[in-house]
Amino acid sequence: MSCSEEYTPQLRARGYRMTPQRHAILHVLCHSGIHLSPTQVYQQAVKELPDITETTVYRTLEFLAENGLAYPAHMGSGHLGYQIARNDHHHLVCRNCGKEMEVDHALVKSMYQKLESASGYKLTDSHVTFFGLCSNCK
Amino acid sequence: MSCSEEYTPQLRARGYRMTPQRHAILHVLCHSGIHLSPTQVYQQAVKELPDITETTVYRTLEFLAENGLAYPAHMGSGHLGYQIARNDHHHLVCRNCGKEMEVDHALVKSMYQKLESASGYKLTDSHVTFFGLCSNCK
């Protein structure tokens, strides 16, 4: 019944394994929904799995991002946060007050296509953070 | 004659000071042109200014970015690099081979405007890293 169950076959199919640590971390990400720092993930996960280590959290978050199960996000601090992968979206962050807002990928899809045809690249990541000033701060 | 001279009046005008450390760091950034990690900047700067410390390099790079003299860049690793601020541009990075390419801001300007009118934000940072697969790897 844990939301992390659904990921087991995805991992197996690629030759990876489902472990209690990955369960715990996926569980944390699923039930939060928002971006969490590795430390925040660790603090939540260790409640469920007292033996989990920070090292494993860092490695697992990177692993999940590489395999498309989590989105890495550049937070205001310049550090990475992570979020369970669901709908394609991007973020706007206010440089002044930190206020954050999600925008659907559809809004920038045509720009992605323009970039692709101009560069020859195929853009894979649909989770970008744009910085600016929010309506209050500008 | 050092490229860093031109920044002195900009700093003074805002109540900041030009120091040998800032000279050295701006010099490194100017003559590199490309994105450098804080460690790389330190290793170059310490050759010119043996007493400079890593702490100062971290603080100075953040300071220069906040004041628009340097662009912070999210490198493939997820860590921050820095580059002297010149022409507005963005980056495409290949997730597979790491190949990097610059694209002019003009190419995404209309999308920035679309995002601004849809969100109410004023987008200030014109130095974004997009990830994908290059023409060879896709």
Add this chain to the structure above:
DNA sequence: TTCCTTATTGCAACTTTTTGCAATAGTATG
């Protein structure tokens, strides 16, 4: 030039993140 204000630096302690390697434990197979 000298004095004064305070922005900036260096140091030391601390936190966060990364890495190598040996021990552990998923899971496929018989």
Add this chain to the structure above:
DNA sequence: CATACTATTGCAAAAAGTTGCAATAAGGAA
């Protein structure tokens, strides 16, 4: 169920990045 293979983990040490605070020095004013 037992065995083998190797992906994954934990540990310890190292590297990278941050923070508080006292000492230093840039640069405006006299």
